[in-house]
Amino acid sequence: MTMTRPNDPFTSDIARFHEVKGAKDEPFAELTRYHEVRGVREMVESFRVREVPSYYVKPVNERRFTPPSAAVLSMEQQIPCIDLEALSGQELLSAIANACRDWGFFQVLNHGLPSQLVQNMAKQSSEFFAQPLEEKMKCSTPARVSGPVHFGGGGNRDWRDVLKLNCAPASIVAKEYWPQRPAGFRDTMEEYSSQQQALAIRLLKLISESLGLESNYLVAACGEPKVVMAINHYPPCPDPSLTMGIKAHSDPNTITMLLQDDVGGLQVFKEDRWIDVRPLPNALVINVGDQLQCRVEKIRAITGGNRGSSSSRQATSRAELGRVEQWSAVRSSNSSSSRACTRDAMGCKCDGDRVEILSNGKYSSCLHRVVNNNRQARTSIATFFSPAHACIIGPAPGLVDEVNPAIYPNIVYADYIKAFYTQALGPNNKNGGYLAGIELHRRYNCYTSSSSISS
Ligand SMILES: O=C(O)CCC(=O)C(=O)O
Ligand SMILES: [Fe+2]
Numbered sequence: 001m002t003m004t005r006p007n008d009p010f011t012s013d014i015a016r017f018h019e020v021k022g023a024k025d026e027p028f029a030e031l032t033r034y035h036e037v038r039g040v041r042e043m044v045e046s047f048r049v050r051e052v053p054s055y056y057v058k059p060v061n062e063r064r065f066t067p068p069s070a071a072v073l074s075m076e077q078q079i080p081c082i083d084l085e086a087l088s089g090q091e092l093l094s095a096i097a098n099a100c101r102d103w104g105f106f107q108v109l110n111h112g113l114p115s116q117l118v119q120n121m122a123k124q125s126s127e128f129f130a131q132p133l134e135e136k137m138k139c140s141t142p143a144r145v146s147g148p149v150h151f152g153g154g155g156n157r158d159w160r161d162v163l164k165l166n167c168a169p170a171s172i173v174a175k176e177y178w179p180q181r182p183a184g185f186r187d188t189m190e191e192y193s194s195q196q197q198a199l200a201i202r203l204l205k206l207i208s209e210s211l212g213l214e215s216n217y218l219v220a221a222c223g224e225p226k227v228v229m230a231i232n233h234y235p236p237c238p239d240p241s242l243t244m245g246i247k248a249h250s251d252p253n254t255i256t257m258l259l260q261d262d263v264g265g266l267q268v269f270k271e272d273r274w275i276d277v278r279p280l281p282n283a284l285v286i287n288v289g290d291q292l293q294c295r296v297e298k299i300r301a302i303t304g305g306n307r308g309s310s311s312s313r314q315a316t317s318r319a320e321l322g323r324v325e326q327w328s329a330v331r332s333s334n335s336s337s338s339r340a341c342t343r344d345a346m347g348c349k350c351d352g353d354r355v356e357i358l359s360n361g362k363y364s365s366c367l368h369r370v371v372n373n374n375r376q377a378r379t380s381i382a383t384f385f386s387p388a389h390a391c392i393i394g395p396a397p398g399l400v401d402e403v404n405p406a407i408y409p410n411i412v413y414a415d416y417i418k419a420f421y422t423q424a425l426g427p428n429n430k431n432g433g434y435l436a437g438i439e440l441h442r443r444y445n446c447y448t449s450s451s452s453i454s455s
Pocket of ligand 1: 246369
């Protein structure tokens with residue numbers, strides 16, 4: 001097991017905790033608790049951290065500059081930017097269709113959110129994280145991560161703090177725990193969240209139409225949606241080459257809307273390149289969520305199964321074959337080393353196979369990550385719009401015919417999310433780890449990726 005280095009700021013804390021609890025075999029257990037409860041910013045400030053504690057050092061293949069996960073950084077390419085006022089009718093639908101199909105990511109301008117509201121939201125969000133720990137911890141609820149409000153360090157030992165708030169449906173919202181400071185923040189968040197929900201619905205209608213579906217199709221398919229807001233805060237990091245703000249992932253939900261400040265750090269993966277999503281004034285970043293990425297068809301095509309037979313679906317790459325072989329290894333082995341290997345291959349390196357199931361493979365979600373910097377803190381506000389957990393998600397019947405058979409099975413969204421998060425805990429997770437993913441495979445014959453976000 002990895003040990004803390006002697007100069008880790010946590011070493012004395014750890015020694016003390018061990019004396020008290022005799023937990024000598026779990027050097028990271030208390031660090032995990034510290035990270036979850038207090039977060040990165042508190043650690044950096046109270047221990048005057050000048051180098052990255054080993055707890056936050058990413059495995060080499062997940063670091064920013066390590067191929068293949070680093071691949072080539074592209075300075076020239078940019079995700080599409082769509083002006084919702086300048087375009088209309090078929091022109092707007094085509095722009096949305098191209099962006100969702102080719103990128104899974106785009107920025108929108110003239111999205112209709114009042115600029116004063118957006119500015120207040122951005123300003124008060126960074127002010128929230130600059131407050132003393134006691135103030136931030138008022139937003140902790142007993143159930144922490146699964147609760148309606150959560151403040152703490154981000155998952156996966158990422159160099160990130162987060163304030164997560166359930167925003168809908170009303171039954172999972174606890175406004176009494178929403179921050180009261182800075183002054184006015186609670187009201188701002190309430191207004192911002194309802195404006196974001198309206199925008200999500202507007203975008204889902206446009207996306208439905210761009211698929212040739214009835215305007216309300218995707219909204220109705222999500223049932224009573226679950227909406228979660230995650231305010232991410234990335235403190236400056238002494239050595240960003242060793243850490244990640246958020247490790248590579250794709251979002252598991254339907255659609256995500258992100259407000260980022262002008263610092264930068266978000267990158268999307270396309271054709272073997274990590275591309276910076278450059279902050280644009282007054283823009284929101286939109287990304288298509290996984291909505292499920294069941295690869296049953298490709299697995300069957302590769303392994304000789306016969307359901308679905310379009311030649312394009314059978315044209316699988318060597319890389320995909322490798323992943324399926326690794327997946328088979330997961331199913332046939334309980335050793336943690338083979339699980340770790342599989343997680344890396346499926347969770348961090350694969351591109352081009354993240355497909356939203358409702359669109360029956362027409363639109364793709366996209367791997368993205370956030371890199372840290374050593375100059376200034378970055379704050380971003382993500383709104384995740386998800387189907388109701390009880391929803392059964394499957395390819396839209398309007399997109400399925402003899403030429404385009406359904407390429408994904410129907411699945412209960414709650415099952416997907418459960419597997420998604422238990423997988424995200426990693427190979428050392430004692431509460432199930434990849435077993436949940438295997439269970440999903442057994443029940444639905446599909447697999448999922450791992451990730452790090454709250455939704
Ligand atoms: O902070 C960002 O730019 C992205 C955050 C993100 O990907 C997430 O919360 O899922
Ligand atoms: Fe994300």
